[in-house]
Amino acid sequence: MIPDVLRQYQSEIVEALGETFVMVGVSVVAAVLIGLPIGTFLFLCRKGSLLENKWVYSILDTLVNIVRSIPFLLLVVFLIPFTRLLIGTAIGTAAATVPLAIIAIAHYSRLAEQSMLDVPRGVLEAAVAMGASVKDVIFKFLYVEARSGLVFGLTTSTVSFISYSTVMGIVGGGGIGDFAIRYGYQQFKTDLMLYVMIIMVIIVQLLQFVGTTVARKIDKR
Amino acid sequence: MIKLTNVSKSFAQFQAIKSVSLTINSSEIYGIIGASGAGKSTLLRLMNILDTPDSGEVEVNGQLLTSLSQAELRQARKAIGMIFQQFNLLANKTAYQNVLIPLQLVDFPRHERKARVMECLDFVGLGHAADKYPAQLSGGQKQRIAIARALASSPQVLLCDEPTSSLDASTTAEILSVLDKINKELGVTIVIVSHEMEVIKSICNRVSVMAEGEIYDTLAIEPQGVQHLEKSPQSFVEQLKGEGGG
Ligand SMILES: Nc1ncnc2c1ncn2[C@@H]1O[C@H](COP(=O)(O)OP(=O)(O)OP(=O)(O)O)[C@@H](O)[C@H]1O
Ligand SMILES: [Mg+2]
Numbered sequence: 016m017i018p019d020v021l022r023q024y025q026s027e028i029v030e031a032l033g034e035t036f037v038m039v040g041v042s043v044v045a046a047v048l049i050g051l052p053i054g055t056f057l058f059l060c061r062k063g064s065l066l067e068n069k070w071v072y073s074i075l076d077t078l079v080n081i082v083r084s085i086p087f088l089l090l091v092v093f094l095i096p097f098t099r100l101l102i103g104t105a106i107g108t109a110a111a112t113v114p115l116a117i118i119a120i121a122h123y124s125r126l127a128e129q130s131m132l133d134v135p136r137g138v139l140e141a142a143v144a145m146g147a148s149v150k151d152v153i154f155k156f157l158y159v160e161a162r163s164g165l166v167f168g169l170t171t172s173t174v175s176f177i178s179y180s181t182v183m184g185i186v187g188g189g190g191i192g193d194f195a196i197r198y199g200y201q202q203f204k205t206d207l208m209l210y211v212m213i214i215m216v217i218i219v220q221l222l223q224f225v226g227t228t229v230a231r232k233i234d235k236r
Numbered sequence: 237m238i239k240l241t242n243v244s245k246s247f248a249q250f251q252a253i254k255s256v257s258l259t260i261n262s263s264e265i266y267g268i269i270g271a272s273g274a275g276k277s278t279l280l281r282l283m284n285i286l287d288t289p290d291s292g293e294v295e296v297n298g299q300l301l302t303s304l305s306q307a308e309l310r311q312a313r314k315a316i317g318m319i320f321q322q323f324n325l326l327a328n329k330t331a332y333q334n335v336l337i338p339l340q341l342v343d344f345p346r347h348e349r350k351a352r353v354m355e356c357l358d359f360v361g362l363g364h365a366a367d368k369y370p371a372q373l374s375g376g377q378k379q380r381i382a383i384a385r386a387l388a389s390s391p392q393v394l395l396c397d398e399p400t401s402s403l404d405a406s407t408t409a410e411i412l413s414v415l416d417k418i419n420k421e422l423g424v425t426i427v428i429v430s431h432e433m434e435v436i437k438s439i440c441n442r443v444s445v446m447a448e449g450e451i452y453d454t455l456a457i458e459p460q461g462v463q464h465l466e467k468s469p470q471s472f473v474e475q476l477k478g479e480g481g482g
Contacts, residue, residue, distance in 0.1 A: 141324035144286055145338050145389075146313035155337060159328050235369040236327040 045116035046123035054127025111188025130164025170226025243292030270446030317386030376407035
């Protein structure tokens with residue numbers, strides 16, 4: 016059932032998958048813990064919104080745009096000094112998580128902002144009329160109504176993070192993408208490369224399926 | 237109960253409310269009618285500072301809202317209910333959970349919350365729909381849930397912005413009856429903004445007519461009572477025949 020090349024490289028593949036899991040996992044955590052709050056501030060600080068603040072909005076908006084517009088490989092190289100400062104080295108899986116986390120934050124904050132923009136204004140207005148504080152508006156109204164879009168966006172983001180993580184070989188980040196390139200492409204093991212691609216397609220399909228199902232389940236609109 | 241003194245409100249260059257003063261007495265049902273764009277909604281939204289007046293004073297429940305801090309204003313708003321044309325319920329929460337929110341906001345005693353929510357739902361005749369999501373309810377039912385939500389924290393004032401404007405005639409009657417009942421049984425002061433004359437005539441005892449950001453006139457009227465439209469299929473047939481035959 017399992018092709019021989021896969022058996023042969025089993026331990027390397029498992030290790031590479033583990034590295035991908037770490038890189039993507041850190042990205043997802045960064046997206047939720049930092050990207051979501053930034054997306055929330057983008058939403059709340061925009062014109063006509065609850066915490067309208069031109070300066071905060073412009074600064075966050077520009078930062079997010081800058082990170083997202085720099086070609087990812089350039090961003091990785093550009094961040095090397097910062098990574099070294101933070102992790103102590105710019106090489107390896109741990110170091111690779113730094114640029115990944117930064118692109119993840121920028122990526123998800125935008126999608127989170129978008130899903131909050133889809134919440135009808137009137138609902139938040141009703142919240143304010145009820146005497147809700149900003150914190151109450153966020154947690155009791157905004158996130159409740161935006162939750163389906165937030166989950167769907169996180170799924171989309173995670174698929175992108177997997178894709179970003181495949182180029183982390185350039186800083187020794189490893190991962191399944193790097194494995195496919197080093198063993199499959201550079202050593203002309205085309206069949207191995209193909210199998211790894213199939214594994215990745217299956218992983219992305221599964222992820223998308225789970226994300227879409229959850230997003231649909233929690234959507235009562 | 238509600239007192240506006242020389243309130244003005246502009247949006248950019250446009251003056252939506254031009255130095256309006258009015259007094260609404262306790263336990264009144266007060267109507268505000270006028271053409272589209274007259275400034276009715278804006279005037280209503282000034283009453284709980286959903287729109288902040290550029291000048292003038294707003295007093296509700298004996299509190300000068302225009303002089304309160306943000307925290308005090310939030311507190312004051314908990315005693316001012318509001319309902320909207322678009323209902324503005326949370327689509328991801330059941331009817332029960334929607335009505336529960338204001339109780340969480342006012343720190344209502346935990347073990348009494350369930351009884352209070354059910355009391356409010358029963359008051360609007362929807363106790364049986366507690367576990368339904370808004371998407372599973374009709375427009376009239378959604379507005380009744382919104383009313384139950386507005387009532388939960390026992391407000392002294394209920395502000396209504398076009399509460400029946402997206403509903404058909406018989407559902408409108410249903411909502412107006414509930415509002416009338418809230419006024420008569422609970423003594424809540426009600427302000428209704430509408431562009432529909434029948435709505436205003438049926439339950440209001442005083443009405444201001446607005447035009448171009450000003451109050452054109454204010455009159456005391458005798459509420460005519462809610463006209464309960466027949467909605468049995470036979471009544472539709474008879475109305476059709478009556479009109480067809482002349
Ligand atoms: N947030 C806003 N920004 C800019 N202009 C506004 C805003 N709110 C209201 N206006 C303007 O103020 C005027 C009065 O609006 P308002 O909504 O109070 O009218 P209304 O009498 O309630 O009309 P309708 O019957 O259509 O609801 C309108 O010309 C409207 O365009
Ligand atoms: Mg209006």
